[in-house]
Amino acid sequence: MxxxxxxxxxxxxxxxxxxxxxxxxxxxxxxxxxxxxxxxxxxxxxxxxxxxxxxxxxxxxxxxxxxxNLRPVRAGRVTIVPPWLRTEVESGQLPLVIEPGMAFGTGHHATTRMAVEALGNLDLQGKRVLDVGTGSGVLAIAAALLGAAQAAGVDIDPITIPIARENAQENGVPEGRTVFVEGTLGDELPEQAGDEEFDVLVANLYAELHDLLAAEYVAHLRPGGPLVLTGILTSKLGMVQDALNREGFSGIQVREDGEWVLVTASA
Ligand code: SAM
Structure with a gap:
Protein backbone atom coordinates (compact mmCIF):
# COMPACT_ATOMS: atom_id res chain seq x y z
CA MET A 1 0.00 0.00 0.00
CA ASN A 69 -11.60 8.91 11.15
CA LEU A 70 -14.78 10.47 9.82
CA ARG A 71 -16.45 13.00 12.11
CA PRO A 72 -19.91 14.61 11.95
CA VAL A 73 -19.94 17.81 9.91
CA ARG A 74 -22.06 20.71 11.10
CA ALA A 75 -23.56 22.88 8.34
CA GLY A 76 -25.81 25.46 9.97
CA ARG A 77 -28.82 23.65 11.44
CA VAL A 78 -27.95 20.41 9.65
CA THR A 79 -25.30 17.89 10.72
CA ILE A 80 -24.01 15.56 8.02
CA VAL A 81 -22.97 12.12 9.33
CA PRO A 82 -22.16 8.65 8.07
CA PRO A 83 -24.78 6.08 9.19
CA TRP A 84 -22.69 4.77 12.10
CA LEU A 85 -22.39 8.26 13.68
CA ARG A 86 -26.10 9.07 13.54
CA THR A 87 -26.36 8.97 17.34
CA GLU A 88 -23.66 11.64 17.68
CA VAL A 89 -25.83 14.37 16.17
CA GLU A 90 -26.53 17.00 18.84
CA SER A 91 -30.14 17.56 19.80
CA GLY A 92 -31.68 20.43 17.87
CA GLN A 93 -29.59 19.61 14.80
CA LEU A 94 -31.16 17.99 11.75
CA PRO A 95 -29.28 14.76 10.91
CA LEU A 96 -28.41 14.20 7.26
CA VAL A 97 -27.00 10.71 6.78
CA ILE A 98 -24.62 10.16 3.88
CA GLU A 99 -22.81 6.88 3.29
CA PRO A 100 -19.27 7.78 2.15
CA GLY A 101 -18.77 6.14 -1.23
CA MET A 102 -17.97 6.75 -4.85
CA ALA A 103 -19.98 9.98 -5.24
CA PHE A 104 -18.78 13.43 -4.17
CA GLY A 105 -20.71 14.94 -1.29
CA THR A 106 -19.99 13.56 2.18
CA GLY A 107 -20.04 17.05 3.69
CA HIS A 108 -16.31 17.06 4.29
CA HIS A 109 -15.73 19.59 1.53
CA ALA A 110 -16.23 23.30 2.29
CA THR A 111 -18.46 23.77 -0.76
CA THR A 112 -20.93 21.06 0.31
CA ARG A 113 -20.98 22.45 3.84
CA MET A 114 -21.63 26.00 2.68
CA ALA A 115 -24.37 24.88 0.28
CA VAL A 116 -26.19 22.86 2.97
CA GLU A 117 -25.93 25.83 5.32
CA ALA A 118 -27.27 28.19 2.63
CA LEU A 119 -30.24 25.86 2.00
CA GLY A 120 -30.92 25.89 5.75
CA ASN A 121 -31.15 29.68 5.63
CA LEU A 122 -33.93 29.60 3.01
CA ASP A 123 -37.60 28.94 3.63
CA LEU A 124 -38.00 25.72 1.65
CA GLN A 125 -41.42 24.71 3.00
CA GLY A 126 -43.47 23.36 0.10
CA LYS A 127 -40.91 24.52 -2.48
CA ARG A 128 -39.53 22.65 -5.50
CA VAL A 129 -35.74 22.58 -5.55
CA LEU A 130 -33.39 21.66 -8.40
CA ASP A 131 -29.89 20.38 -7.50
CA VAL A 132 -27.54 20.42 -10.50
CA GLY A 133 -24.55 18.06 -10.07
CA THR A 134 -26.14 16.13 -7.24
CA GLY A 135 -23.30 13.61 -6.59
CA SER A 136 -24.25 11.74 -3.39
CA GLY A 137 -27.59 13.58 -3.47
CA VAL A 138 -26.58 15.49 -0.34
CA LEU A 139 -28.03 18.86 -1.34
CA ALA A 140 -31.31 17.53 -2.73
CA ILE A 141 -31.76 15.36 0.37
CA ALA A 142 -30.93 18.33 2.62
CA ALA A 143 -33.60 20.35 0.79
CA ALA A 144 -36.18 17.59 1.29
CA LEU A 145 -35.32 17.28 5.00
CA LEU A 146 -35.60 21.07 5.30
CA GLY A 147 -39.19 20.95 4.06
CA ALA A 148 -39.04 21.12 0.26
CA ALA A 149 -42.07 19.51 -1.38
CA GLN A 150 -39.82 18.05 -4.04
CA ALA A 151 -36.11 18.08 -4.72
CA ALA A 152 -34.78 16.95 -8.08
CA GLY A 153 -31.10 16.04 -8.42
CA VAL A 154 -29.46 15.72 -11.83
CA ASP A 155 -25.95 14.53 -12.57
CA ILE A 156 -24.08 13.69 -15.76
CA ASP A 157 -22.33 10.80 -13.99
CA PRO A 158 -24.65 7.76 -14.01
CA ILE A 159 -22.83 6.18 -11.06
CA THR A 160 -24.23 8.87 -8.74
CA ILE A 161 -27.91 8.17 -9.35
CA PRO A 162 -28.36 4.87 -7.43
CA ILE A 163 -26.06 6.23 -4.69
CA ALA A 164 -28.19 9.36 -4.28
CA ARG A 165 -31.38 7.25 -4.24
CA GLU A 166 -29.94 5.00 -1.53
CA ASN A 167 -28.92 8.02 0.54
CA ALA A 168 -32.44 9.46 0.25
CA GLN A 169 -33.83 6.15 1.47
CA GLU A 170 -31.32 6.05 4.34
CA ASN A 171 -32.70 9.44 5.45
CA GLY A 172 -36.29 8.21 5.31
CA VAL A 173 -37.22 10.73 2.63
CA PRO A 174 -40.66 9.66 1.37
CA GLU A 175 -40.79 8.23 -2.15
CA GLY A 176 -41.25 11.00 -4.70
CA ARG A 177 -39.98 13.82 -2.46
CA THR A 178 -36.59 13.38 -4.11
CA VAL A 179 -36.04 12.35 -7.72
CA PHE A 180 -32.59 11.66 -9.15
CA VAL A 181 -31.95 11.54 -12.87
CA GLU A 182 -28.93 11.26 -15.10
CA GLY A 183 -28.46 14.39 -17.20
CA THR A 184 -27.82 18.07 -17.10
CA LEU A 185 -29.38 21.38 -17.99
CA GLY A 186 -29.28 22.01 -21.69
CA ASP A 187 -31.63 21.42 -24.53
CA GLU A 188 -34.06 19.93 -22.07
CA LEU A 189 -34.05 18.87 -18.46
CA PRO A 190 -34.60 15.11 -18.16
CA GLU A 191 -38.36 14.68 -18.12
CA GLN A 192 -38.52 12.80 -14.81
CA ALA A 193 -37.07 15.85 -13.04
CA GLY A 194 -40.09 17.88 -14.13
CA ASP A 195 -39.63 20.38 -16.91
CA GLU A 196 -41.26 23.38 -15.26
CA GLU A 197 -39.64 26.13 -13.30
CA PHE A 198 -38.24 25.45 -9.85
CA ASP A 199 -38.53 27.70 -6.78
CA VAL A 200 -34.88 27.25 -5.79
CA LEU A 201 -31.81 26.12 -7.76
CA VAL A 202 -28.59 24.92 -6.12
CA ALA A 203 -25.44 23.82 -7.96
CA ASN A 204 -22.03 22.78 -6.62
CA LEU A 205 -20.07 22.62 -9.88
CA TYR A 206 -17.23 24.94 -10.91
CA ALA A 207 -16.94 28.52 -12.14
CA GLU A 208 -16.57 27.78 -15.86
CA LEU A 209 -19.65 25.56 -15.80
CA HIS A 210 -21.70 28.16 -13.90
CA ASP A 211 -20.71 30.63 -16.61
CA LEU A 212 -21.89 28.21 -19.33
CA LEU A 213 -25.10 27.25 -17.51
CA ALA A 214 -26.13 30.70 -16.20
CA ALA A 215 -28.79 31.18 -18.92
CA GLU A 216 -30.17 27.71 -18.07
CA TYR A 217 -30.37 28.70 -14.41
CA VAL A 218 -32.66 31.61 -15.40
CA ALA A 219 -34.75 29.32 -17.59
CA HIS A 220 -35.35 26.85 -14.75
CA LEU A 221 -35.97 29.30 -11.89
CA ARG A 222 -39.21 31.11 -11.19
CA PRO A 223 -38.77 34.91 -11.25
CA GLY A 224 -37.32 35.99 -7.89
CA GLY A 225 -36.29 32.42 -7.04
CA PRO A 226 -33.08 31.99 -5.03
CA LEU A 227 -29.98 30.65 -6.74
CA VAL A 228 -27.20 29.02 -4.65
CA LEU A 229 -23.92 28.36 -6.45
CA THR A 230 -20.68 26.94 -5.13
CA GLY A 231 -17.65 24.93 -6.24
CA ILE A 232 -16.14 28.30 -7.13
CA LEU A 233 -12.50 29.10 -6.37
CA THR A 234 -12.02 32.64 -4.99
CA SER A 235 -9.77 33.37 -7.98
CA LYS A 236 -12.69 32.64 -10.35
CA LEU A 237 -15.41 34.52 -8.50
CA GLY A 238 -15.38 37.38 -11.05
CA MET A 239 -16.34 34.97 -13.85
CA VAL A 240 -19.45 33.83 -11.97
CA GLN A 241 -20.44 37.37 -10.93
CA ASP A 242 -20.13 38.52 -14.56
CA ALA A 243 -22.28 35.60 -15.74
CA LEU A 244 -24.99 36.32 -13.16
CA ASN A 245 -25.01 40.04 -13.99
CA ARG A 246 -25.18 39.19 -17.71
CA GLU A 247 -28.27 37.00 -17.12
CA GLY A 248 -30.01 39.63 -14.98
CA PHE A 249 -29.67 38.03 -11.52
CA SER A 250 -29.93 40.50 -8.64
CA GLY A 251 -28.88 40.67 -4.98
CA ILE A 252 -25.61 38.81 -5.54
CA GLN A 253 -23.98 37.87 -2.23
CA VAL A 254 -20.71 36.07 -1.60
CA ARG A 255 -19.49 33.86 1.23
CA GLU A 256 -15.95 32.55 1.44
CA ASP A 257 -14.48 29.54 3.21
CA GLY A 258 -10.73 29.22 2.58
CA GLU A 259 -10.20 29.16 -1.16
CA TRP A 260 -13.86 28.34 -1.88
CA VAL A 261 -16.78 30.67 -2.51
CA LEU A 262 -20.54 30.35 -2.33
CA VAL A 263 -22.64 32.84 -4.27
CA THR A 264 -26.34 33.50 -3.75
CA ALA A 265 -28.55 35.61 -6.00
CA SER A 266 -32.18 36.00 -7.11
CA ALA A 267 -33.53 35.29 -10.59
N1 SAM B 1 -23.83 18.21 -4.96
C1 SAM B 1 -22.76 17.46 -4.31
C2 SAM B 1 -22.14 18.31 -3.21
O1 SAM B 1 -22.49 19.49 -3.12
O2 SAM B 1 -21.32 17.80 -2.45
C3 SAM B 1 -21.73 17.00 -5.32
C4 SAM B 1 -21.01 18.13 -6.02
S1 SAM B 1 -19.63 17.56 -6.99
C5 SAM B 1 -18.51 18.87 -6.71
C6 SAM B 1 -20.12 17.93 -8.66
C7 SAM B 1 -21.03 16.90 -9.31
O3 SAM B 1 -21.48 17.49 -10.53
C8 SAM B 1 -20.37 15.59 -9.69
O4 SAM B 1 -21.14 14.52 -9.21
C9 SAM B 1 -20.35 15.61 -11.22
O5 SAM B 1 -20.55 14.34 -11.79
C10 SAM B 1 -21.51 16.53 -11.55
N2 SAM B 1 -21.40 17.28 -12.82
C11 SAM B 1 -20.29 17.75 -13.44
N3 SAM B 1 -20.62 18.43 -14.54
C12 SAM B 1 -21.99 18.40 -14.64
C13 SAM B 1 -22.94 18.93 -15.55
N4 SAM B 1 -22.58 19.63 -16.63
N5 SAM B 1 -24.26 18.71 -15.30
C14 SAM B 1 -24.66 17.99 -14.24
N6 SAM B 1 -23.79 17.46 -13.34
C15 SAM B 1 -22.48 17.67 -13.53
Missing part, protein backbone atom coordinates in the same frame (compact mmCIF):
# COMPACT_ATOMS: atom_id res chain seq x y z
CA UNK A 2 1.40 3.37 -1.05
CA UNK A 3 0.93 6.30 1.33
CA UNK A 4 1.98 9.92 0.97
CA UNK A 5 2.39 11.29 4.52
CA UNK A 6 2.07 15.05 4.77
CA UNK A 7 2.75 16.99 8.00
CA UNK A 8 -0.38 18.71 9.35
CA UNK A 9 -4.07 18.06 9.94
CA UNK A 10 -7.24 18.35 7.85
CA UNK A 11 -7.81 21.68 9.57
CA UNK A 12 -4.35 23.24 9.21
CA UNK A 13 -4.04 22.07 5.58
CA UNK A 14 -7.67 22.32 4.50
CA UNK A 15 -6.61 24.26 1.39
CA UNK A 16 -4.29 21.42 0.33
CA UNK A 17 -6.75 18.52 0.56
CA UNK A 18 -8.14 19.21 -2.91
CA UNK A 19 -4.63 19.12 -4.34
CA UNK A 20 -4.21 15.60 -2.98
CA UNK A 21 -7.55 14.46 -4.45
CA UNK A 22 -6.72 16.14 -7.77
CA UNK A 23 -3.33 14.38 -7.81
CA UNK A 24 -5.16 11.05 -7.64
CA UNK A 25 -5.41 10.22 -3.93
CA UNK A 26 -7.91 7.40 -3.39
CA UNK A 27 -8.45 8.20 0.29
CA UNK A 28 -7.28 10.59 3.01
CA UNK A 29 -7.00 10.11 6.74
CA UNK A 30 -5.56 12.12 9.58
CA UNK A 31 -3.37 10.40 12.17
CA UNK A 32 -0.82 11.63 14.72
CA UNK A 33 -0.19 15.02 13.14
CA UNK A 34 0.00 13.63 9.62
CA UNK A 35 -2.37 13.61 6.70
CA UNK A 36 -2.06 10.20 5.07
CA UNK A 37 -3.04 10.16 1.41
CA UNK A 38 -3.44 6.80 -0.31
CA UNK A 39 -2.25 6.48 -3.89
CA UNK A 40 -2.07 3.65 -6.44
CA UNK A 41 1.24 4.93 -7.86
CA UNK A 42 3.73 7.70 -7.07
CA UNK A 43 2.81 10.91 -8.89
CA UNK A 44 4.29 14.38 -9.31
CA UNK A 45 2.75 16.64 -6.70
CA UNK A 46 2.26 20.43 -6.80
CA UNK A 47 4.81 22.52 -4.89
CA UNK A 48 2.44 23.34 -1.99
CA UNK A 49 2.30 19.69 -0.92
CA UNK A 50 5.82 18.50 -1.63
CA UNK A 51 6.84 18.57 2.05
CA UNK A 52 5.58 15.03 2.63
CA UNK A 53 7.09 11.58 2.18
CA UNK A 54 6.16 8.55 0.08
CA UNK A 55 5.94 5.36 2.13
CA UNK A 56 5.25 1.76 1.17
CA UNK A 57 3.32 0.15 4.00
CA UNK A 58 1.97 -3.28 4.68
CA UNK A 59 -1.55 -3.62 3.35
CA UNK A 60 -4.35 -2.76 5.71
CA UNK A 61 -8.04 -2.13 5.31
CA UNK A 62 -7.66 1.56 4.39
CA UNK A 63 -11.37 1.97 3.91
CA UNK A 64 -11.97 0.90 7.50
CA UNK A 65 -9.25 3.29 8.66
CA UNK A 66 -10.71 6.14 6.60
CA UNK A 67 -14.17 5.48 7.96
CA UNK A 68 -12.89 5.35 11.53
Missing amino acids: LVYALPGTFETREDHLDLLWEAGATGLEERAGLIRAYFDTEVDLPAQIRDGQWQNEADQDWLAAFKA
Whole structure:
Protein backbone atom coordinates (compact mmCIF):
# COMPACT_ATOMS: atom_id res chain seq x y z
CA MET A 1 0.00 0.00 0.00
CA LEU A 2 1.40 3.37 -1.05
CA VAL A 3 0.93 6.30 1.33
CA TYR A 4 1.98 9.92 0.97
CA ALA A 5 2.39 11.29 4.52
CA LEU A 6 2.07 15.05 4.77
CA PRO A 7 2.75 16.99 8.00
CA GLY A 8 -0.38 18.71 9.35
CA THR A 9 -4.07 18.06 9.94
CA PHE A 10 -7.24 18.35 7.85
CA GLU A 11 -7.81 21.68 9.57
CA THR A 12 -4.35 23.24 9.21
CA ARG A 13 -4.04 22.07 5.58
CA GLU A 14 -7.67 22.32 4.50
CA ASP A 15 -6.61 24.26 1.39
CA HIS A 16 -4.29 21.42 0.33
CA LEU A 17 -6.75 18.52 0.56
CA ASP A 18 -8.14 19.21 -2.91
CA LEU A 19 -4.63 19.12 -4.34
CA LEU A 20 -4.21 15.60 -2.98
CA TRP A 21 -7.55 14.46 -4.45
CA GLU A 22 -6.72 16.14 -7.77
CA ALA A 23 -3.33 14.38 -7.81
CA GLY A 24 -5.16 11.05 -7.64
CA ALA A 25 -5.41 10.22 -3.93
CA THR A 26 -7.91 7.40 -3.39
CA GLY A 27 -8.45 8.20 0.29
CA LEU A 28 -7.28 10.59 3.01
CA GLU A 29 -7.00 10.11 6.74
CA GLU A 30 -5.56 12.12 9.58
CA ARG A 31 -3.37 10.40 12.17
CA ALA A 32 -0.82 11.63 14.72
CA GLY A 33 -0.19 15.02 13.14
CA LEU A 34 0.00 13.63 9.62
CA ILE A 35 -2.37 13.61 6.70
CA ARG A 36 -2.06 10.20 5.07
CA ALA A 37 -3.04 10.16 1.41
CA TYR A 38 -3.44 6.80 -0.31
CA PHE A 39 -2.25 6.48 -3.89
CA ASP A 40 -2.07 3.65 -6.44
CA THR A 41 1.24 4.93 -7.86
CA GLU A 42 3.73 7.70 -7.07
CA VAL A 43 2.81 10.91 -8.89
CA ASP A 44 4.29 14.38 -9.31
CA LEU A 45 2.75 16.64 -6.70
CA PRO A 46 2.26 20.43 -6.80
CA ALA A 47 4.81 22.52 -4.89
CA GLN A 48 2.44 23.34 -1.99
CA ILE A 49 2.30 19.69 -0.92
CA ARG A 50 5.82 18.50 -1.63
CA ASP A 51 6.84 18.57 2.05
CA GLY A 52 5.58 15.03 2.63
CA GLN A 53 7.09 11.58 2.18
CA TRP A 54 6.16 8.55 0.08
CA GLN A 55 5.94 5.36 2.13
CA ASN A 56 5.25 1.76 1.17
CA GLU A 57 3.32 0.15 4.00
CA ALA A 58 1.97 -3.28 4.68
CA ASP A 59 -1.55 -3.62 3.35
CA GLN A 60 -4.35 -2.76 5.71
CA ASP A 61 -8.04 -2.13 5.31
CA TRP A 62 -7.66 1.56 4.39
CA LEU A 63 -11.37 1.97 3.91
CA ALA A 64 -11.97 0.90 7.50
CA ALA A 65 -9.25 3.29 8.66
CA PHE A 66 -10.71 6.14 6.60
CA LYS A 67 -14.17 5.48 7.96
CA ALA A 68 -12.89 5.35 11.53
CA ASN A 69 -11.60 8.91 11.15
CA LEU A 70 -14.78 10.47 9.82
CA ARG A 71 -16.45 13.00 12.11
CA PRO A 72 -19.91 14.61 11.95
CA VAL A 73 -19.94 17.81 9.91
CA ARG A 74 -22.06 20.71 11.10
CA ALA A 75 -23.56 22.88 8.34
CA GLY A 76 -25.81 25.46 9.97
CA ARG A 77 -28.82 23.65 11.44
CA VAL A 78 -27.95 20.41 9.65
CA THR A 79 -25.30 17.89 10.72
CA ILE A 80 -24.01 15.56 8.02
CA VAL A 81 -22.97 12.12 9.33
CA PRO A 82 -22.16 8.65 8.07
CA PRO A 83 -24.78 6.08 9.19
CA TRP A 84 -22.69 4.77 12.10
CA LEU A 85 -22.39 8.26 13.68
CA ARG A 86 -26.10 9.07 13.54
CA THR A 87 -26.36 8.97 17.34
CA GLU A 88 -23.66 11.64 17.68
CA VAL A 89 -25.83 14.37 16.17
CA GLU A 90 -26.53 17.00 18.84
CA SER A 91 -30.14 17.56 19.80
CA GLY A 92 -31.68 20.43 17.87
CA GLN A 93 -29.59 19.61 14.80
CA LEU A 94 -31.16 17.99 11.75
CA PRO A 95 -29.28 14.76 10.91
CA LEU A 96 -28.41 14.20 7.26
CA VAL A 97 -27.00 10.71 6.78
CA ILE A 98 -24.62 10.16 3.88
CA GLU A 99 -22.81 6.88 3.29
CA PRO A 100 -19.27 7.78 2.15
CA GLY A 101 -18.77 6.14 -1.23
CA MET A 102 -17.97 6.75 -4.85
CA ALA A 103 -19.98 9.98 -5.24
CA PHE A 104 -18.78 13.43 -4.17
CA GLY A 105 -20.71 14.94 -1.29
CA THR A 106 -19.99 13.56 2.18
CA GLY A 107 -20.04 17.05 3.69
CA HIS A 108 -16.31 17.06 4.29
CA HIS A 109 -15.73 19.59 1.53
CA ALA A 110 -16.23 23.30 2.29
CA THR A 111 -18.46 23.77 -0.76
CA THR A 112 -20.93 21.06 0.31
CA ARG A 113 -20.98 22.45 3.84
CA MET A 114 -21.63 26.00 2.68
CA ALA A 115 -24.37 24.88 0.28
CA VAL A 116 -26.19 22.86 2.97
CA GLU A 117 -25.93 25.83 5.32
CA ALA A 118 -27.27 28.19 2.63
CA LEU A 119 -30.24 25.86 2.00
CA GLY A 120 -30.92 25.89 5.75
CA ASN A 121 -31.15 29.68 5.63
CA LEU A 122 -33.93 29.60 3.01
CA ASP A 123 -37.60 28.94 3.63
CA LEU A 124 -38.00 25.72 1.65
CA GLN A 125 -41.42 24.71 3.00
CA GLY A 126 -43.47 23.36 0.10
CA LYS A 127 -40.91 24.52 -2.48
CA ARG A 128 -39.53 22.65 -5.50
CA VAL A 129 -35.74 22.58 -5.55
CA LEU A 130 -33.39 21.66 -8.40
CA ASP A 131 -29.89 20.38 -7.50
CA VAL A 132 -27.54 20.42 -10.50
CA GLY A 133 -24.55 18.06 -10.07
CA THR A 134 -26.14 16.13 -7.24
CA GLY A 135 -23.30 13.61 -6.59
CA SER A 136 -24.25 11.74 -3.39
CA GLY A 137 -27.59 13.58 -3.47
CA VAL A 138 -26.58 15.49 -0.34
CA LEU A 139 -28.03 18.86 -1.34
CA ALA A 140 -31.31 17.53 -2.73
CA ILE A 141 -31.76 15.36 0.37
CA ALA A 142 -30.93 18.33 2.62
CA ALA A 143 -33.60 20.35 0.79
CA ALA A 144 -36.18 17.59 1.29
CA LEU A 145 -35.32 17.28 5.00
CA LEU A 146 -35.60 21.07 5.30
CA GLY A 147 -39.19 20.95 4.06
CA ALA A 148 -39.04 21.12 0.26
CA ALA A 149 -42.07 19.51 -1.38
CA GLN A 150 -39.82 18.05 -4.04
CA ALA A 151 -36.11 18.08 -4.72
CA ALA A 152 -34.78 16.95 -8.08
CA GLY A 153 -31.10 16.04 -8.42
CA VAL A 154 -29.46 15.72 -11.83
CA ASP A 155 -25.95 14.53 -12.57
CA ILE A 156 -24.08 13.69 -15.76
CA ASP A 157 -22.33 10.80 -13.99
CA PRO A 158 -24.65 7.76 -14.01
CA ILE A 159 -22.83 6.18 -11.06
CA THR A 160 -24.23 8.87 -8.74
CA ILE A 161 -27.91 8.17 -9.35
CA PRO A 162 -28.36 4.87 -7.43
CA ILE A 163 -26.06 6.23 -4.69
CA ALA A 164 -28.19 9.36 -4.28
CA ARG A 165 -31.38 7.25 -4.24
CA GLU A 166 -29.94 5.00 -1.53
CA ASN A 167 -28.92 8.02 0.54
CA ALA A 168 -32.44 9.46 0.25
CA GLN A 169 -33.83 6.15 1.47
CA GLU A 170 -31.32 6.05 4.34
CA ASN A 171 -32.70 9.44 5.45
CA GLY A 172 -36.29 8.21 5.31
CA VAL A 173 -37.22 10.73 2.63
CA PRO A 174 -40.66 9.66 1.37
CA GLU A 175 -40.79 8.23 -2.15
CA GLY A 176 -41.25 11.00 -4.70
CA ARG A 177 -39.98 13.82 -2.46
CA THR A 178 -36.59 13.38 -4.11
CA VAL A 179 -36.04 12.35 -7.72
CA PHE A 180 -32.59 11.66 -9.15
CA VAL A 181 -31.95 11.54 -12.87
CA GLU A 182 -28.93 11.26 -15.10
CA GLY A 183 -28.46 14.39 -17.20
CA THR A 184 -27.82 18.07 -17.10
CA LEU A 185 -29.38 21.38 -17.99
CA GLY A 186 -29.28 22.01 -21.69
CA ASP A 187 -31.63 21.42 -24.53
CA GLU A 188 -34.06 19.93 -22.07
CA LEU A 189 -34.05 18.87 -18.46
CA PRO A 190 -34.60 15.11 -18.16
CA GLU A 191 -38.36 14.68 -18.12
CA GLN A 192 -38.52 12.80 -14.81
CA ALA A 193 -37.07 15.85 -13.04
CA GLY A 194 -40.09 17.88 -14.13
CA ASP A 195 -39.63 20.38 -16.91
CA GLU A 196 -41.26 23.38 -15.26
CA GLU A 197 -39.64 26.13 -13.30
CA PHE A 198 -38.24 25.45 -9.85
CA ASP A 199 -38.53 27.70 -6.78
CA VAL A 200 -34.88 27.25 -5.79
CA LEU A 201 -31.81 26.12 -7.76
CA VAL A 202 -28.59 24.92 -6.12
CA ALA A 203 -25.44 23.82 -7.96
CA ASN A 204 -22.03 22.78 -6.62
CA LEU A 205 -20.07 22.62 -9.88
CA TYR A 206 -17.23 24.94 -10.91
CA ALA A 207 -16.94 28.52 -12.14
CA GLU A 208 -16.57 27.78 -15.86
CA LEU A 209 -19.65 25.56 -15.80
CA HIS A 210 -21.70 28.16 -13.90
CA ASP A 211 -20.71 30.63 -16.61
CA LEU A 212 -21.89 28.21 -19.33
CA LEU A 213 -25.10 27.25 -17.51
CA ALA A 214 -26.13 30.70 -16.20
CA ALA A 215 -28.79 31.18 -18.92
CA GLU A 216 -30.17 27.71 -18.07
CA TYR A 217 -30.37 28.70 -14.41
CA VAL A 218 -32.66 31.61 -15.40
CA ALA A 219 -34.75 29.32 -17.59
CA HIS A 220 -35.35 26.85 -14.75
CA LEU A 221 -35.97 29.30 -11.89
CA ARG A 222 -39.21 31.11 -11.19
CA PRO A 223 -38.77 34.91 -11.25
CA GLY A 224 -37.32 35.99 -7.89
CA GLY A 225 -36.29 32.42 -7.04
CA PRO A 226 -33.08 31.99 -5.03
CA LEU A 227 -29.98 30.65 -6.74
CA VAL A 228 -27.20 29.02 -4.65
CA LEU A 229 -23.92 28.36 -6.45
CA THR A 230 -20.68 26.94 -5.13
CA GLY A 231 -17.65 24.93 -6.24
CA ILE A 232 -16.14 28.30 -7.13
CA LEU A 233 -12.50 29.10 -6.37
CA THR A 234 -12.02 32.64 -4.99
CA SER A 235 -9.77 33.37 -7.98
CA LYS A 236 -12.69 32.64 -10.35
CA LEU A 237 -15.41 34.52 -8.50
CA GLY A 238 -15.38 37.38 -11.05
CA MET A 239 -16.34 34.97 -13.85
CA VAL A 240 -19.45 33.83 -11.97
CA GLN A 241 -20.44 37.37 -10.93
CA ASP A 242 -20.13 38.52 -14.56
CA ALA A 243 -22.28 35.60 -15.74
CA LEU A 244 -24.99 36.32 -13.16
CA ASN A 245 -25.01 40.04 -13.99
CA ARG A 246 -25.18 39.19 -17.71
CA GLU A 247 -28.27 37.00 -17.12
CA GLY A 248 -30.01 39.63 -14.98
CA PHE A 249 -29.67 38.03 -11.52
CA SER A 250 -29.93 40.50 -8.64
CA GLY A 251 -28.88 40.67 -4.98
CA ILE A 252 -25.61 38.81 -5.54
CA GLN A 253 -23.98 37.87 -2.23
CA VAL A 254 -20.71 36.07 -1.60
CA ARG A 255 -19.49 33.86 1.23
CA GLU A 256 -15.95 32.55 1.44
CA ASP A 257 -14.48 29.54 3.21
CA GLY A 258 -10.73 29.22 2.58
CA GLU A 259 -10.20 29.16 -1.16
CA TRP A 260 -13.86 28.34 -1.88
CA VAL A 261 -16.78 30.67 -2.51
CA LEU A 262 -20.54 30.35 -2.33
CA VAL A 263 -22.64 32.84 -4.27
CA THR A 264 -26.34 33.50 -3.75
CA ALA A 265 -28.55 35.61 -6.00
CA SER A 266 -32.18 36.00 -7.11
CA ALA A 267 -33.53 35.29 -10.59
N1 SAM B 1 -23.83 18.21 -4.96
C1 SAM B 1 -22.76 17.46 -4.31
C2 SAM B 1 -22.14 18.31 -3.21
O1 SAM B 1 -22.49 19.49 -3.12
O2 SAM B 1 -21.32 17.80 -2.45
C3 SAM B 1 -21.73 17.00 -5.32
C4 SAM B 1 -21.01 18.13 -6.02
S1 SAM B 1 -19.63 17.56 -6.99
C5 SAM B 1 -18.51 18.87 -6.71
C6 SAM B 1 -20.12 17.93 -8.66
C7 SAM B 1 -21.03 16.90 -9.31
O3 SAM B 1 -21.48 17.49 -10.53
C8 SAM B 1 -20.37 15.59 -9.69
O4 SAM B 1 -21.14 14.52 -9.21
C9 SAM B 1 -20.35 15.61 -11.22
O5 SAM B 1 -20.55 14.34 -11.79
C10 SAM B 1 -21.51 16.53 -11.55
N2 SAM B 1 -21.40 17.28 -12.82
C11 SAM B 1 -20.29 17.75 -13.44
N3 SAM B 1 -20.62 18.43 -14.54
C12 SAM B 1 -21.99 18.40 -14.64
C13 SAM B 1 -22.94 18.93 -15.55
N4 SAM B 1 -22.58 19.63 -16.63
N5 SAM B 1 -24.26 18.71 -15.30
C14 SAM B 1 -24.66 17.99 -14.24
N6 SAM B 1 -23.79 17.46 -13.34
C15 SAM B 1 -22.48 17.67 -13.53
